[in-house]
Amino acid sequence: MHIYLYEPRATRLKGLLEELGDAAWDPVSVSDDFFDREFDLVEGDSTDRPILLAENSETVSQIASLRQSGCRNPILVLRDERDPEAAMAALDAGADDDIVRPLTGLELRARVNAIKRRFHGHAAGSIQIGDITAYFDGRDPDVAGEPMKLSQRELAIFQQIALAAPRIVSKSVIYDAVYGMAEDQPFDKVIDVYICRIRKKIEEMSPSGDPHIRTMRGRGYKLDPEVVSLADQREAATGAMRVTYTPGNSAALGAR
Structure with a gap:
């Protein structure tokens, strides 16, 4: 830091x-x-x-x-x-x-x-966002109750996004927080690489497979879990019940 x-x-x-x-x-x-x-x-x-x-x-x-x-x-x-x-x-x-x-x-x-x-408007030392529990004391976040191991750079980037959640954080803010005035500053594309790694880790650990971190083109990133609408939930439930009818199958069934 x-x-x-x-x-x-x-x-x-x-x-x-x-x-x-x-x-x-x-x-x-x-x-x-x-x-x-x-x-x-x-x-x-x-x-x-x-x-x-x-x-x-x-x-x-x-x-x-x-x-x-x-x-x-x-x-x-x-x-x-x-x-x-x-x-x-x-x-x-x-x-x-x-x-x-x-x-x-x-x-x-x-x-x-x-x-x-x-x-940033957070009174407590942690926040719950979707499947993620983000801590502001330097600890790695939890995903679905399990700790997600992040490198030092990954954690610094993740905490910048978590602090602002659900607002958007620009890439310049993240870059400055992580690299600041370091003499060996890399290209800013390195932030995209780290974000991709973090998203993949979250996606693999999240029961819903949701990466949680959204890319807002031209604006930055935000930590905002996917919200499944009631209509989508009903459609998913209906699809799980439906049985495909084939000729000769006397049980022509399924939710219609």
Whole structure:
């Protein structure tokens, strides 16, 4: 998971980068320029990528500037010691959370996940969509009660679609969440390949054989199980009962 990190103290930055990396984060260190150049790094569709600000004399103004620019990314402040008044000022300025060290990467992930799911309108840590139970704490989803094993990339893509369900998620949002500012960015067609793999896994595990993920041409993807109409259900039931009549078969029968 990508995260923007602002830590102006070089003595703290290296250790914090290592700690985040050990917890499977992909931190992107930013400088003061991050707040002074039209905020182009946080504009557009990358609203799920959190911003972690180490406390400094400009924390409140930095938060206010980000929010005034239209930034909707989760913003978390990291402090060396408890300071209720400073925390209140940061939260009032637009921060989503104010955390005191020591902090583990796993706790940070849980806090970010809680902020993201509330942003997308999910109060609980999981949702049920058709045959799928999607979790927002990093776990693989369940399909018909059985865990579906996903690779790290597949899970990152699936969670972007699940968070927005049943709304459509553009390919650019998914791509940015998975690859972000990585130097070795692949072509965006790789998202189609991963989506195909995920759909196949769901299809194989779903009792209905429904892949659940819909491709909306030119718009993106959405997690939306197939809905079988009452007429289709009746037709299926009628078909199951029907017996084909052949000459010589005295039992000319079936539902008519």
